[in-house]
Amino acid sequence: MNIQAYIESGILEEYVLGTVSSQEKQEVECMSHIYPEIKEELMRTESALEQYALKHQTPPPASLKETLFAQMNFDEVTEEPESAELTSAEPTLVQADDNIKKLPVENDLIAETQPVSAQEVYADMTTANGGATVIYPSWAKFAVAASILFAILFGWSALQMSGVKKQNEQYAADMDMLKSDMDAMKKEAQYKEALASLYRNPNHKVVRMAGLEKSPESVVAAIWDVKTNDVLLDVQNLPAAPAGKQYQLWTIVDGKPVDMGVLDQEFSNKVLKMKQANPGAVAFAITLEKTGGSPSPTMEDMFVMGKV
Secondary structure, rough: OOOHHHHOOOOHHHHHHOOOOHHHHHHHHHHHHOOHHHHEEEEEHHHHHHHHHHHHHHOOOHHHHHHHHHHOOOOOOOOOOOHHHHHHHHOOOOOOHHHHHOOOOOOOOHOOOOOOOHHHHHHHHHOOOOOOOOOOHHHHHHHHHHHHHHHHHHHHHHHHHHHHHHHHHHHHHHHHHHHHHHHHHHHHHHHHHHHHEEEEEHOHHHHHHHOOOOOOOOOEEEEOOOOOOOEEEEEEEOOOOOOOOOEEEEEEEEEEEEEEEEEEOOOOEEEEEOOOOOOOOOOOEEEEEEEEOOOOOOHHHHHEEOOO
C-alpha cells in the first residue's frame, strides 16, 4: 500500500472534520492502527484543528451574566387589594383558620398534621372579581427564571455551534489551500532537483542561448548529451508565443540551419525533449515561426542563440 498517497488523499482531514461516511471512518481507524505513519499524521491533523479552534474561539460577552441576572426579580410581587375587598376577605380567612384548628383527631395521621395558617390559605387563593390578587411561591419564580436562563444559554450555545461549524468549514478550505500549495512546492522542488542532476551530469554539454535584439531578456539552455546526442531544453525566460505562432529550435551544422523541432506552447517549469542533434553542430538558436514549425528559420524573428 502507498501510505503517502493515502495520507495525501485528504481522507484524514475529512475524518477529523467528521465528514466521512461510517465505512470510511472505520477504514481510517483501522489503517491508523496498522500503520504508525497514518496514526501520526492523524494526530497531527487533530492537533492542528484543535489549535485552530482555540485560536479562533469566540468567548461569551463579559456582560452576559450581569445582563441576565439584572433582568431577573426574585422578590415576591403582589398587588395590594383594595381596602374594601381585603376587609371582606379577612374574616373568611380567619374563619377558615379556626375551622382547620377544630378538626377532630381521628387517627395518628391527622394528629400529626400541622394546622394551616390563614396567611398560607390566603397565599393559595384567588378571588373571582377583577381585583384578584395572586401570590406565587418562590420556587415557581425560580423555575421560571431557570427556564429563561436555560433558553438564553441554549440559544447562545446554538450560535456558538454555528460559529464553530463555519470555522471548521474555513479550516477545511485553508487545509485544502495549504495542501495545494504544498503539492506545488513539492513538484517545484522535484523539478529543480531533476534539473540540477542534468546540469551536474559530466556527459552533458550545456549550451547557454542568450537573448538577441528581438528579446534581450530571454535565456534558454540546451542540455546536450554528447554520448546519445539527445537534447533537452530548459526555458528559463522566454515570452509566451502569440496566437498562431510557435517557437522552433535550430542547430547550425556546416553553416546551415537544421530543424530540431518545435517547443511546446506551455514550456514554463518544464524540461522539453527535442530532436537529436548532429555531432557537428556548432550553435543552437530559437526562432518564432508559424504554428507547427517552418522548413527554414525566420532570421528576423530569432530570439536566442548560443555557440557550442
